[in-house]
Amino acid sequence: MPTPMRYIDEYRDPGLARKLLDEIRRKATRRWTIMEICGGQTHSILRNGLDQLLPESIELVHGPGCPVCVTPLESIERALAIAAREEVIFTSFGDMLRVPGNAKDLFMVRSTGGDVRIVFSPLDALQIARDNPSKEVVFFAVGFETTAPANAMAVWQAAREGRENFSVLVSQVMVPPAMRTILSSPGNRVQGFLAAGHVCAVMGYEEYEPVAREFHVPIVPTGFEPVDLLAGILKTVELLEEGRAEVVNRYGRVVSREGNPVAREIMAKVFEVIDRPWRGIGMIPDSGLGLREAFARFDAEKKFHVSNICARESPLCMSGSVLQGMLKPDGCPAFAKECTPAHPLGATMVSSEGACAAYYNYHTTVS
Amino acid sequence: MCLAIPGKLIELTTENGLKMGIIDVNGSKTRACLEYVPDIKVGQYTIVHAGFALKIIDEEEAAESLKLWQELIESGAFQPDDELPLPGSV
C-alpha cells in the first residue's frame, strides 16, 4: 500500500463518501437543484461518477467557473493575432491551446511558425522574457480570482524589474457577479450553490454573504475531492431543507472568511474591476479585472493594437445556456454530433473541465 | 476552475527578489512562489496553483473535520462493506 497523499487521499475515502451519500439520501425530502460553480468541481464530480451515486432528488447543474469556457471569442482571436507575430513569444497555460477561435487555435498558430509556449506559472513567462530580451513575450492571463494573484504578481514583478518586453493579454473574471446574473435570470432553477473552494482561498467567503441574503440561497464553499464535494452537497441540502439562506464553509482547511489578504492586496494594486463579456453569456457588469492605468504599458491589447478585433460565435453552440445551468450538455442538439472534443463548436467542449467535454468524456449512458 | 494541489514546503529560496520555495507533492518537487504566504515555515503544507502557494493548510481544522466525519461513520447504522446500488445501464 503506497503512502497516502496527505490532504488528498483522506478526502477520497470511499467509506466516508458512501456515508455522506447515505446522509444526503436521508436528509433530502424533496427535489433540490444545486449548482457547482467551478468547472474543476464539475470535472471531479463526473470523473468520480458522483452524479450517478446521488439520490435522484438531487440535481447538480454545472456552472460557468471555467476560464477556458468563458474567455470571450474576441480574446481568443486577439491571442491568435498576437501569437502569430514574428517578434512575439506567446506563453499560455496548457488549457488555452486548444480553445478554438473562429478558424484556428493556438496549436495551429504554432504549426504555422508562431512561437507558442506552455507555462505552468506566470513567473515562468516572465523568465522567458528575461532570457529573450530581443523578443516580445506575451502571457495569456486568463482565470478567476484563484489565478488573479499569480497573474498580478507577474505584472508587479515585471514593473519592479522594468521589464519592457513583457506584457499580458488579460481575461480575468470573477464569480460573484456571475452568480448574480444566474440568479437574476428569469429561467433560473438553481436553489443552492457549491462555491469554488480555491476562489474562496483567495477571496474568502464574506463576499457571498450578501448574495445569499439577497437571493435567499444557501452557499457552501467546498473543495474538489469526492468527500469535500459530498460534504458540501450534504450541507447545502441541510440548509435548503431548513430554509436557511446562509454561507457555511465546508473547506475549512483552506478557506477562511477573509481569504488571503496579502494576495488580494497585490491583485488590487495591479487590477481594477471592469465590465467583461463572458463567452456564451454576454456582458456582465463589474465581472472582470483589467490592468490599472499604472500598468497600462504591460497591456498586450494596447501594445499590439488588437482591441478592435471582434468575433462571432457559431449559431449552433448553446454553451451560454449550459453555463447558466439552463441546459444539460447532452440536451444541446449539436452535442456529440456537430460538436465533439476533436471539433468543438464552443469552449465548453474544449476544456477538460468544460461541462460539455466532461459529459462527452465521462458520461456513462451508452446509446 | 482552479486546480490547486496540497504539498509540503521543504526548502525556502529566493529568486529575483521573490520569496520562493520547493514544494514536495507526493515525492514530486516543484517550485512555487511564496509571496502570498509570508508566514509559511518549512514542513507546513500549502495549496499550490499556477506555481503559487495560495494558503497554508490549516492542519488543526483538517484534523477536526475529519474526526467529525469519522464519528459520523461510526454513529450510523451504515455498513461500510455494503455495495452501493450500481448506477444505470452502462
Add this chain to the structure above:
Amino acid sequence: MTIAPTCPTPIMQHETVQMAHGAGGRLSQVLMQRVFMPHLSNAFLDLLDDQAKLDLPSGRTAFTTDTYVVSPVFFPGGNIGELAVNGTVNDLAVGGARPLYLSAGFVLEEGLLLAELETIVRSMAEAARRAGVMIVTGDTKVVGKGQCDKIFINTSGIGVIREGVNLSCRNLKAGDSIILSGTVGDHGMAIMTSREGLSFQSRITSDCAALNGMIASMLDEQPCAIHAMRDPTRGGVAATLNELASSSSVGIEITEKTIPVKPDVRGACELLGIDPLHVANEGKLVVAVAADNAREALDLIRSFDLGRDAVIIGSVVDDHPGMVVMRTLYGSRRIIDLPLGEQLPRIC
C-alpha cells in the same frame, strides 16, 4: 624559382556535428569510425555494405518500424538511443516475435555535440546487447541547424514468430483477464517534468526497457492462453485498452483501485491535472489472457524485475463492444476514452 602552394589542411577533428559529416565523404568516414563503429561493431555492420544479408530461422517473420523524436533527448532513466532500440524490440515482442535484427537511421542536427551522439550510440549498443538483438545496417544524414531537434532516430526491426503463437489485438474474448505489468505514466511524466518552463525539480525516472525476455518466458509457459499483448506507449493505457476493445469488438472493464501509479508520478499528475492512464509508458505491457490462466501468468510476470508490480486490472466483457469502462473507487462507472492528443499541463 618554384612556388610551393601550401593550402591549410581542412580540420578533421570536430566537437560538433558538421554538415560534411553527412555528405558521404571523408568526414562521414570519420564519424563512422570514431563514433558508430566502436560501439555498434558486429559481423554484419563491419562489412560496410549497403545492406545486411540475413538468414532467418524458420517461422513467420515480423517486421516493424518506428521513428523516435523526443525532447529532451536525455531524460532521467534513459535517452533517445535506448528508447529507439527498446521501442522497436518491444513492438516485435508484443506480436509474439523473437526480435533479431535492427536497422538504425539517424537524422542529426548540425551542431549536435559529438560527445552527446556518442553517449546515445553507446546506449543503443548496450540496449541491443541487453535485448539480444543486433543492429545490422544503418544510415546517417545531417540537416542544418534548427531543421531538427538535435537527433531523430528511426529503427526498424525483424523478428521471428515461433510456431503455435498467435497474438493479435483482434483475439480478445469475453472473460479474458487484463494484466498490466506495472506502474503507469513513468515515461511520459519523466519527459514532461524534465522539460524547461514547468518549474519541476524532480527526477521521475522513465521506465524505458526491453520486454522481450519477459514476453518470451510467458509464451514458453502459456503459448495458447495469451490472446494479445500491447505496450501502452503514446496515449497510455487508456489508448491501448481502447484499441484492443475496438479491434476485437468487445468491451473492457477495469477497476480504478487496481491501477498502480508511483507516488512521484501521481504527485506530478495531480499537480499538472493529467490522468496517468493517458500518459506514455516505455517498459510496460498490457496482456489479455484466458481467465483460467491469469493467475499463473500474473505470477510469472511478477517473477521478473520489470513486472514486479503487475496486477490484474480488469476483464473483457460482451457488453458495450469497443468501449472501456472503469469502476471508480466509489462504485460508479465511467468511460475511459481515447485521449485527444498531446497531454497538456492545465491549471483548471
